[in-house]
Amino acid sequence: xxxxxxSLLTGxxxxxxxxxxxxxxxxxxxxxxxxxxxxxxFREGHDAESFFLLLDGYLRVVRTxxxxxxxxxxxxxxxxxxxxxxxxxxxxxxxxAIAAAESIALSWSARVWSDFTARYPGFATESYKTLGQxxxxxxxxxxxxxxxxxxxxxxxxxxxxxxxSGRKTPNGIEIAFPVTRQNVSDMTGTTLHTVSRLLSAWQxxxxxxSTRKHIVVxxxxxxxxxxxx
DNA sequence: ACATTAAGGTTAT
DNA sequence: ATAACCTTAATGT
Numbered sequence: 001x002x003x004x005x006x007s008l009l010t011g012x013x014x015x016x017x018x019x020x021x022x023x024x025x026x027x028x029x030x031x032x033x034x035x036x037x038x039x040x041x042f043r044e045g046h047d048a049e050s051f052f053l054l055l056d057g058y059l060r061v062v063r064t065x066x067x068x069x070x071x072x073x074x075x076x077x078x079x080x081x082x083x084x085x086x087x088x089x090x091x092x093x094x095x096x097a098i099a100a101a102e103s104i105a106l107s108w109s110a111r112v113w114s115d116f117t118a119r120y121p122g123f124a125t126e127s128y129k130t131l132g133q134x135x136x137x138x139x140x141x142x143x144x145x146x147x148x149x150x151x152x153x154x155x156x157x158x159x160x161x162x163x164x165s166g167r168k169t170p171n172g173i174e175i176a177f178p179v180t181r182q183n184v185s186d187m188t189g190t191t192l193h194t195v196s197r198l199l200s201a202w203q204x205x206x207x208x209x210s211t212r213k214h215i216v217v218x219x220x221x222x223x224x225x226x227x228x229x
Numbered sequence: 230a231c232a233t234t235a236a237g238g239t240t241a242t
Numbered sequence: 243a244t245a246a247c248c249t250t251a252a253t254g255t
Contacts, residue, residue: 149231150231190232191233193233193248196250197250199248212241212247
């Protein structure tokens with residue numbers, strides 16, 4: 001196991017209030033691992049042996065329905081904790097985490113969770129804060145799915161990815177990880193065909209540029225308007 | 230207003 | 243060459 005540098009965690013919200021020695025303690029208990037694109041970090045229903053911090057890359061958090069088709073619940077960006085089932089009374093993971101791009105994550109045994117929250121100031125509050133934010137985002141997209149038209153839902157989904165992971169390019173904001181039309185339909189409750197048609201139409205109107213697994217938002221303002229209609 | 234079906238085209242490996 | 247991904251049109255609810 002390579003020796004991990006303290007700079008990996010300094011500045012990240014869950015650890016922002018901790019001193020160097022405390023971060024050292026935490027890192028010495030961590031494992032680190034690289035995940036290729038498409039690899040599962042953990043699976044829905046499995047024993048929650050560990051919790052994680054994403055250092056680099058992007059994850060899809062996915063749930064499979066009774067019917068067998070999967071829906072994308074949310075994405076995880078670098079610096080975020082995930083798989084924090086131990087945070088409250090869960091011994092299995094509620095969803096599956098899949099690397100959307102090549103990713104690197106730290107992991108800790110679930111057993112040390114209570115230790116962390118007790119010993120390190122700010123860790124617990126920050127964790128529950130992100131937990132709350134995620135819950136809010138999930139029920140927001142949930143009501144959006146139930147009430148809004150497809151074009152608006154897809155516009156919102158694309159905007160969320162751009163806001164979360166967007167990097168500026170000469171042409172606009174580029175989503176930083178590979179996304180297929182199927183992926184977008186899995187997060188909006190529609191079909192890949194509809195997503196394809198919408199992206200084609202938006203491309204004609206100069207709102208996005210998309211090639212396979214790749215979306216650039218060239219006119220964010222126009223997309224925001226679509227998401228608000 | 231959207232899904233489904235079907236058929237064909239393109240791109241990565 | 244094959245599979246994965248994307249497009250478009252026609253038809254159905």
